[in-house]
Amino acid sequence: MSKADALGGSSTFDAVAQPMSSRAASFAAFAGQSAAPDTRTPSENVTHSPRLNVEELAPNPYNPRETLKAIEEMADSLTGRGVIQPLTVVTRQAFLRAHPGHEAQIGSATYVVVDGNRRLAGAKLAGLDQVPIHLDDTLADDADTLLESALTAAVQHENLDPLDEAKALQRLVEVHGSQRAVARALGKSSPWVTQRLALLKLSPDLQTAVEDKSLPVEVARRVGQLPTQQQHAAAEEAMNERKVRSRKRAESKSANAVSTPPSPRAEPLRAEGRDVTELAASLRQRLTSEQLDDLVALLTPR
Structure with a gap:
């Protein structure tokens, strides 16, 4: 029986079902990488990315984040355009197969979030009714696989x-x-x-x-x-x-910011009794190269 059949043939799932190649494709999804082309039949490891009501989702009891921080900021960012990156989830049945006897931890939820617990909390705080999900029960083959899935996703998030x-x-x-x-x-x-x-x-x-x-x-x-x-x-x-390094950088930056002191104001030049060579030497001493260029431009007939 296919996974879609096991879920009751939901029209929502059937409309958006997309085959994925393997469990490796799900890890690629965590990292934002494209998956390899699927060579399996639709009945093998089919994944879906529909939208689900937030009430159907339970946070992962084994979430590597000990505390979900900055939920208010997350909620603010979701208010405008909603959740863009799908939450990775497994079905209730798959989670309980990996962790039997943990019904109380997930309550009546139909799905358990493997990656996206903070997005789920932010969506609830923002008052969103639905979120997009990526469903793959192969991430919960057993307790170790489910743990590895959640931890791998968590480590790949830079803001952990x-x-x-x-x-x-x-x-x-x-x-x-x-x-x-x-x-x-x-x-x-x-x-x-x-x-x-x-x-x-x-x-x-x-x-x-x-x-x-x-x-x-x-x-x-x-x-x-x-x-x-x-x-x-x-x-x-x-x-x-x-x-010490910080202080030295600040001092160096301050020193570099000080502009070169202006040249002393030149005394008025008196050309009387001086030949051209002496006048040129005097000009080179008193003027910068840029000033000399400007002077030459002014004196050159056009």
């Missing part, structure tokens, strides 16, 4: 908080078994993963400093790779170096 990103990567390491495997899955380098995971090794107060942005994340990633007892001193030293 650094600590949330680090926690998502750590959970991906647990799924894939190694940092190198995670790097391959995300199309990143192993050092990229290592640097971000270093935030989880920071002392609690330094993690708090990262959250409130008093400790730059670039500094925190370097410091996190040091033993705990060395982290505070290293962080303080790095911040002091940044302040």
